[in-house]
Amino acid sequence: MHPFAYVAPGTVDEAIAVLNEHGDRARPMAGGTDLLVKARANVWELDAVVDIKNIPELMNLSVGSDGLSIGAGVPCYEVYENSEIVADYPGIVDGASIIGGIQIQSRAGLGGNLCNAAPSGDGICPLIVYSAVARIASSSGIREVPVEDFCTGPSQTVLETGDLLVSIEVPKPAANSGAAYTRFIPRNEMDIAVAGVGVFVQLDSSGQNFESARIALASVGPTPILAATTGNSLAGKPVNDESIAAAASLARDAATPITDMRGTIEQRKQLVEVLTGRMIKQAVERARG
Amino acid sequence: MVATFEPKTDYKVVGTRPIRHDGYDKVTGRAIYGGDMKLPGLIWGVCVRSPHAHANIKSIDTTAAEAMDGVFAVITGADMPKAPSKLVDLGEGNINFKWASNKLMADDKVLYRGHPVAAIAAVDRYTAEEAARKVTVEYEVLPSVTNVVDALKEDAPILLEDLVGDDLGEDVTNTNMAAHVRHEFGDVEGAFASAAHTIEREYNMQMVHQGYIEPQNATAMWDEEDRIKVWTSTQGAFPARTQIAGILQVDVSRVKVTPLEIGGGFGGKIPVYFEPLAAILSKKSQRPVKMVMERSAVFETTGPTPGARMIIKLGADANGKLTAATADIWFEAGANPGAFIGPAAMCVYAPYEIANTRIDGWDVLVNKPKVAPYRAPGSPQVAFAMESAIDELCENAGWDSLQFRIDNASKEGTRRGDGVLFSKIGMQEVLEAVKTSDHWNSPLGDAPAGKARGRGIANGYWFNIGLKSSANLAVNSDGTVQLTEGSTDIGGSRTAMAMHVAEVLGIGAHDVRPTVGDTESIGYTDVTGGSRTTYATGYACWLAANNLVDVLKERVAILWDINSDDVDFNDGVFSSKAEAEKTIGFKELAGKLDDLGGPANSTGSVDLESAGDGFGTHIADVEIDLATGKTDIVRYTVVQDVGTAIHPAYVEGQLQGGAVQGIGWALNEEYFMLDDGRMANSSFLDYRMPTTLDLPLIDTVMVEVPNPLHPYGVRGVGETPICPPIPAIANAIKEAIGTRLYETPMNAGSILKALK
Numbered sequence A: 001m002h003p004f005a006y007v008a009p010g011t012v013d014e015a016i017a018v019l020n021e022h023g024d025r026a027r028p029m030a031g032g033t034d035l036l037v038k039a040r041a042n043v044w045e046l047d048a049v050v051d052i053k054n055i056p057e058l059m060n061l062s063v064g065s066d067g068l069s070i071g072a073g074v075p076c077y078e079v080y081e082n083s084e085i086v087a088d089y090p091g092i093v094d095g096a097s098i099i100g101g102i103q104i105q106s107r108a109g110l111g112g113n114l115c116n117a118a119p120s121g122d123g124i125c126p127l128i129v130y131s132a133v134a135r136i137a138s139s140s141g142i143r144e145v146p147v148e149d150f151c152t153g154p155s156q157t158v159l160e161t162g163d164l165l166v167s168i169e170v171p172k173p174a175a176n177s178g179a180a181y182t183r184f185i186p187r188n189e190m191d192i193a194v195a196g197v198g199v200f201v202q203l204d205s206s207g208q209n210f211e212s213a214r215i216a217l218a219s220v221g222p223t224p225i226l227a228a229t230t231g232n233s234l235a236g237k238p239v240n241d242e243s244i245a246a247a248a249s250l251a252r253d254a255a256t257p258i259t260d261m262r263g264t265i266e267q268r269k270q271l272v273e274v275l276t277g278r279m280i281k282q283a284v285e286r287a288r289g
Numbered sequence B: 001m002v003a004t005f006e007p008k009t010d011y012k013v014v015g016t017r018p019i020r021h022d023g024y025d026k027v028t029g030r031a032i033y034g035g036d037m038k039l040p041g042l043i044w045g046v047c048v049r050s051p052h053a054h055a056n057i058k059s060i061d062t063t064a065a066e067a068m069d070g071v072f073a074v075i076t077g078a079d080m081p082k083a084p085s086k087l088v089d090l091g092e093g094n095i096n097f098k099w100a101s102n103k104l105m106a107d108d109k110v111l112y113r114g115h116p117v118a119a120i121a122a123v124d125r126y127t128a129e130e131a132a133r134k135v136t137v138e139y140e141v142l143p144s145v146t147n148v149v150d151a152l153k154e155d156a157p158i159l160l161e162d163l164v165g166d167d168l169g170e171d172v173t174n175t176n177m178a179a180h181v182r183h184e185f186g187d188v189e190g191a192f193a194s195a196a197h198t199i200e201r202e203y204n205m206q207m208v209h210q211g212y213i214e215p216q217n218a219t220a221m222w223d224e225e226d227r228i229k230v231w232t233s234t235q236g237a238f239p240a241r242t243q244i245a246g247i248l249q250v251d252v253s254r255v256k257v258t259p260l261e262i263g264g265g266f267g268g269k270i271p272v273y274f275e276p277l278a279a280i281l282s283k284k285s286q287r288p289v290k291m292v293m294e295r296s297a298v299f300e301t302t303g304p305t306p307g308a309r310m311i312i313k314l315g316a317d318a319n320g321k322l323t324a325a326t327a328d329i330w331f332e333a334g335a336n337p338g339a340f341i342g343p344a345a346m347c348v349y350a351p352y353e354i355a356n357t358r359i360d361g362w363d364v365l366v367n368k369p370k371v372a373p374y375r376a377p378g379s380p381q382v383a384f385a386m387e388s389a390i391d392e393l394c395e396n397a398g399w400d401s402l403q404f405r406i407d408n409a410s411k412e413g414t415r416r417g418d419g420v421l422f423s424k425i426g427m428q429e430v431l432e433a434v435k436t437s438d439h440w441n442s443p444l445g446d447a448p449a450g451k452a453r454g455r456g457i458a459n460g461y462w463f464n465i466g467l468k469s470s471a472n473l474a475v476n477s478d479g480t481v482q483l484t485e486g487s488t489d490i491g492g493s494r495t496a497m498a499m500h501v502a503e504v505l506g507i508g509a510h511d512v513r514p515t516v517g518d519t520e521s522i523g524y525t526d527v528t529g530g531s532r533t534t535y536a537t538g539y540a541c542w543l544a545a546n547n548l549v550d551v552l553k554e555r556v557a558i559l560w561d562i563n564s565d566d567v568d569f570n571d572g573v574f575s576s577k578a579e580a581e582k583t584i585g586f587k588e589l590a591g592k593l594d595d596l597g598g599p600a601n602s603t604g605s606v607d608l609e610s611a612g613d614g615f616g617t618h619i620a621d622v623e624i625d626l627a628t629g630k631t632d633i634v635r636y637t638v639v640q641d642v643g644t645a646i647h648p649a650y651v652e653g654q655l656q657g658g659a660v661q662g663i664g665w666a667l668n669e670e671y672f673m674l675d676d677g678r679m680a681n682s683s684f685l686d687y688r689m690p691t692t693l694d695l696p697l698i699d700t701v702m703v704e705v706p707n708p709l710h711p712y713g714v715r716g717v718g719e720t721p722i723c724p725p726i727p728a729i730a731n732a733i734k735e736a737i738g739t740r741l742y743e744t745p746m747n748a749g750s751i752l753k754a755l756k
């Protein structure tokens, strides 16, 4: 590791100014739980680390009638300890509450999880299925990018030098909807997903038919993947074992995993199918209340 | 003549559970570990490591690193003293200084990925790391071998050109086979020919690591007087001194080793790694040098236990009596010879009485780190093979596998696979305890939908070593006693030592203040390993305490003006044989010593044969998700003969800890090697050891068959419990899914494959 300056600006503009000054030798730090690990492993040589936790806007967490706004620096525990979020955004809580253990969750947040862009990031699939949008600030203003387009490769995102993620905006889910996320890990905690699946379903008022669905897959491609065809296949179908099994099988096809030390292609495809079935059922249960 | 002891039961201190003497310092973070070492003028050392598993070093250019500001010294293989090829016993495994030196720093060839090729000392860690990146090494990359089958092929790349292998007594050259040994008894072929039931299977296991939390470290100062002071995390200050002196080619008295607290070792901290390098860097820089290993290097370059290929064949008669067995055992040694095939041969058949047996063992070099002892080195591997084969034999013949184990259990007089005859052992008692245990007699319970359950049992064995230990005692005027002993404390041994002394002196465990001595404050003591510490060092403490009683009798004799032969000692009270009412307690006497001849000290030292054979049987209940292949351990019980449990909580801790490491080895742990000889998972994230969330509470049943070789009946307990878990889980998985696995790890991926 290389000695670096620690900067803790109080505003978005100041943060962007420092980032622009150092170019790719500076990085924002939210919880630091990815950043410090990578810095120590010499993935980057940094001259400055820009702590974003003193910028009020980035620490804001608010639940309103039109949706949920998660500041880029908000730690996971604030998300899963908020009763309104637990009630209305259970799929996001599923992700936030399995990232690391209690120490990690006290520092790390969904913003850092998204910007880190790991294919296995447990916070990302839930955000994708809820149709969340990333708000990004730069010296030329604010822009919005759907979370499903945010990651462009392993550890790669749409962010450019001088960009700062401000918040993640999650639209308020409609009535009769539900969502869930899970991952398969060989151990029971503190592990990296061999495969992960997030599901959001919108049922009709009878609760017996799918109106729409969004399904996203983790650890089975270079980025978390929105399996759009799989989700769309459920629209208009009745909720039954057959329709769920058919979607699970489509999810298997949508997965494009590799074989590595964490699992084989065959195992990961199998897991995607199994977890998709399980998560559709859980999302349906939640949608029915 | 070996002294033997009658079992006792009326103990005051033995068998209680006092709080450990080092507890407060450990809980509050005040205990000093290697990473905490600070000395005036301290600088940092780091290694430059080979990115290749097998390569010739064409050239090393260190000039850019040496020219950097803040760099004090750079060394390469050329700076290593040329140690002669000489085998020295380290208690749990041998060391050859030539190979040991070569393992720490490559000469003209690198033999495993991460093999140090240079080391740098600089003003701080980051400067040293930056300088390390400026060292340029030109390699000629060679093909590598990472398993025993490839390593023994005709055209295999040869690791050590000058190795002379020993093939049943014949010298062989141009080979990766360091040794081939055989033990054969009875008429094996004849017994198989007449056997009613036979089974023959092959088993394969990947290397696994001890996984201690604290990485290897060393701080060294080579001073102007040519004295070398070393502070380190080690399982034995004296064996560390032997190694350091041997590698540096200096007299042992030139080296002083101060052992610091240990954050885990499990055998892996018996060999030295950084100590000699830090010393040479210190000599060059004239400053104290500290080195702390990074986690990836801990995995890639220190201590794994051998990966293995094993073929077991068993024969039994129609009545369920084992009659014949053969075992062919190939172990990976890593980059230097020494793969623990000796212990494997001692352990493979130990739980059973079998008249006709053969064992062949091969010690095979591969381009992986040199193996180090890991809790019963060699025994878990052969237990996996043997105990799986026993169950499969029983399945095929329709026999109850517990009853079969009872009927064939070894006992006093049984011949072990290497020829040794057992004295009093507890295998049968353990199996009987399994039969009456709550776990064995409770139903397995129904699995939830989509899951399946199974129960498995397996035996395990470790022989437990004795060797040398020393202890010193000194009485304080307030009636307490200072104890200095030579065993570095990994699992609470300080307290067990103090309890030995307290029991003899009739005082409380906390009236004894135990200290682990450095190599200049206590007599020679062997490693904390081989399950010997409570047995042998405890014995030395017991001797020292008895010697102290003799010293104190002299003082009482002065006080009462009588002959010391006329002084009695019982339960902490001295009395006159002539006048029974004339008594003085230990504490009161301690306060009077200034007028009775001054300080009262004593010493005790031992050199013992064996710590008594250790047998255990485990019961494992697993639940498997049939869609994902994931295994949960839902109930687990360790039954073991522990001799006498001096501090039952620490004995339980050993049984549980061993079981947990075995469970990790069974289910997920492995060196995941890439084709080019790199380990892909050299981090705690991807080297998956179980966490508390992956385990049920491990129940323990301590069977106490006192060991006649120890005054309180202590038997070694720490290693046996890592042996049964792998086969117990394999047997449970078989019952759950109907398919048997012959390879570790038995992870979700392999179970899914088996379910297909």
Ligand SMILES: Cc1cc2nc3c(=O)[nH]c(=O)nc-3n(C[C@H](O)[C@H](O)[C@H](O)COP(=O)(O)OP(=O)(O)OC[C@H]3O[C@@H](n4cnc5c(N)ncnc54)[C@H](O)[C@@H]3O)c2cc1C
Binding pocket: A027, A028, A029, A030, A031, A032, A033, A034, A035, A036, A037, A052, A072, A073, A098, A099, A100, A101, A104, A107, A108, A109, A110, A111, A112, A113, A114, A115, A116, A120, A121, A122, A123, A159, A163, A164, A165, A166, A190, A191, A192
């Ligand atoms: C022990 C341990 C266990 C873990 N377990 C899990 C797990 O189970 N699941 C999982 O998904 N992850 C896990 N992680 C990884 C990590 O904790 C998560 O990815 C976490 O969400 C990262 O958040 P953070 O706030 O710490 O991010 P940081 O480390 O602060 O940042 C991560 C990346 O995002 C960038 N960044 C941060 N904020 C911004 C911003 N506002 N704008 C632009 N870029 C920004 C940083 O520069 C960096 O590149 C674990 C890590 C550890 C150490």
